[in-house]
Amino acid sequence: MTHVKSIIAGPRPVVLAGPSGAGKSTLLQQLLKEYKDQFGFSVSHTTRNPRPQEENGREYHFVTRELMKTAIENGEFIEHAEFSGNLYGTSKKAVREVQRAGRICMLDIDMQGVRSVKKTDLNPKYILIKPPSLASLEERLRGRGTESEESLSKRLGVADEEMKYGEMAGVFDYVIINDDVEKAYQELTEALSEEIKQACKQKNTLSNGTGGHNGIKG
Ligand SMILES: Nc1nc2c(ncn2[C@@H]2O[C@H](COP(=O)(O)OP(=O)(O)O)[C@@H](O)[C@H]2O)c(=O)[nH]1
Ligand SMILES: Nc1ncnc2c1ncn2[C@@H]1O[C@H](COP(=O)(O)OP(=O)(O)O)[C@@H](O)[C@H]1O
DSSP states (O other): OBOOTTTOOSSOOEEEEOOTTSSHHHHHHHHHHHTTTTEEEOOEEEOSOOOTTOOBTTTEEEOOHHHHHHHHHTTOEEEEEEETTEEEEEEHHHHHHHHHTTOEEEEEOOHHHHHHHTTBSOOOEEEEEEOSOHHHHHHHHHHHTOOOHHHHHHHHHHHHHHHHHHHSTTTOSEEEEOSSHHHHHHHHHHHTHHHHHHHHHHHHHHHHTSTTSOOOOO
């Protein structure tokens, strides 16, 4: 067991995993927009090249392999993995920053990352996002227009196995099939309803500064 709790205090984080193209980013973007005070994104490091709309420090910290390897050796990461020919990893700092802001930390990681996190005491809630079929996954990944044929086939090549692991009993707390995106989003907010309720309550308490009372005297 790797201990990370002692350096990362705060509410229980949430892991979103599922094959590339399942819709994790789409659902996360909607959640982080609607509940921007309640949830925060764990900005991972990666050695892959940024896509046209991506910004360094927002979607990822885009770094060289050399820099990332050194940081891993220095113990700066909770977990890391090689995916489709690139390194990806969650730094302790990324999670700490979200926790410090009083938000629930959302991690978007692959199945290797899930396996690694399970060996730590981070103890997140695990949510699996699945596409309705492998055919629709391919269609969506092609439609996104971000991948070369090589990268596409690498992603599809591991998707089936990733889902098989994800579907094993006890690995995930919730499984959401992202067929209709609005329905999937609703299921996600239901899976997080307790977190949303708690975070909103806490925010109200903080904003009126009275421990729950509305502050109006008399
Ligand atoms: N283990 C691990 N996986 C990550 C991390 N960040 C992203 N990933 C995963 O890496 C895979 C590829 O991510 P990306 O290149 O952004 O492609 P996309 O998920 O298809 O948009 C996805 O399965 C992500 O969930 C991380 O910090 N650790
Ligand atoms: N329910 C859905 N129906 C159709 N297309 C979708 C749906 N959800 C997401 N997409 C599209 O599929 C592609 C992959 O989604 P994305 O969120 O990037 O997946 P991931 O982050 O899991 O790799 C994107 O182009 C996105 O707009």
